[in-house]
Amino acid sequence: MSEELQNEIEAINSIYGDGTLISASEDEIYVLRLPGRDASLRIQFPAEYPSVPPAILGTQSSGEHTRKGEAAHVIDVFRNVLGKIYQPGEVCLFDAIEEANNTLSDEFRADDEHLEGQSAAETSAVEQIPPSSSHIDDVEPPWTLSEVVVELKSVFIARSAPVSSPNQAKQYLQHLLDSDKKVRSATHNITAWRIKGEGGATFQDCDDDGEAAAGGRVLHLMQLMDLWDVMVVVTRWYGGHQLGPKRFSIINQVARDAFVKSGFVKEEAPTKKKGKH
Incomplete structure (x- = not known):
């Protein structure tokens, strides 16, 4: 193997x-x-x-x-x-x-919606209920996932998504925790976001979720990369072995990978050194 x-x-x-x-x-x-x-x-x-x-x-x-x-x-x-x-x-x-x-989930959801539509058509007197204001909470956030990193059986993965307000960032995080039990049961879900609002207002925040200082380090990474209108969630499942400071390097590594894969930052191609003729 x-x-x-x-x-x-x-x-x-x-x-x-x-x-x-x-x-x-x-x-x-x-x-x-x-x-x-x-x-x-x-x-x-x-x-x-x-x-x-x-x-x-x-x-x-x-x-x-x-x-x-x-x-x-x-x-x-x-x-x-x-x-x-x-x-x-x-x-x-x-x-x-x-x-x-x-x-598969999209297919089954479409089948269920089709069956619901048929049932509604067969019912002649059904009161149409307007959509609730909380419908946005049910929309799947447009996550981009990093590569999975395993270190001494601890598993790390990051998700990034574009956001336009702190409320939207909080909704995306809550949707992730509500809809994905494996993420919800993780040891840490470290979050950070930076947002430019109307009138020049800016918002940035982070949460360590028990991994002391990790959120601030991810936020600092976003500042160095000059990223705006984006959030990231770094999930860690603890593998039973202390990683020491290396865990912060891995957390930033997967966060950066998610930013690159989602197109928020471009990887520069290495320049080739000219050899002597």
């Missing part, structure tokens, strides 16, 4: 719970239990992974409450996602899980 695969297995099980990704009896084959789904998949990781892609072999279990044909559809979705996001030399399973879950 490569070091990259070993770290990825630790990260997946730390984030989604023990038993999410486990070894099967055969060599190089693992069973993935998709978070929030009854179906589980069989995945083969070649010895050369991540230089070569993993292969989806099929269904390990359809689950007791899975609808007919749903397990096969889950495999198709996961295969398609994996084919799109895999890059040679880069681990891909976390991104594949998140993307596949988002795709």
Whole structure:
């Protein structure tokens, strides 16, 4: 097993719970239990992974409450996602899980809305209730995720999103905690934001969430990078080993990665030194 695969297995099980990704009896084959789904998949990781892609072999279990044909559809979705996001030399399973879950959730939500629409059409005397003012709280924030970093079994990941007001930043954070139980159960969710309001007013704030001084360090990073109208949430699951000051470096590392991936900051290409002729 490569070091990259070993770290990825630790990260997946730390984030989604023990038993999410486990070894099967055969060599190089693992069973993935998709978070929030009854179906589980069989995945083969070649010895050369991540230089070569993993292969989806099929269904390990359809689950007791899975609808007919749903397990096969889950495999198709996961295969398609994996084919799109895999890059040679880069681990891909976390991104594949998140993307596949988002795709499946959108599909099931659309099915539910279609059924609700049919039911409403069949009911001739239904009072139309205006949308509540809190509907914005149900809108999925446009998070961009960093790479997952694992250090001595502690797992770090950052999310960044554009925001236009402190209230919106607070709503996004609350939505994340309410909708994602693995984030809600994390050891720390460190937040920071910087916002330019109307009339030249500026807002910036941070929260350590128990990781002393971490929020201030992330906010300082945003100041150095001159970032505005953006927020970041750095999530850490403690792995049982003290990391000392290194944890602050990793927290800033994943925060910066989220900023870069979301397009808030551009990575400059290294300049090549001219050699002597």
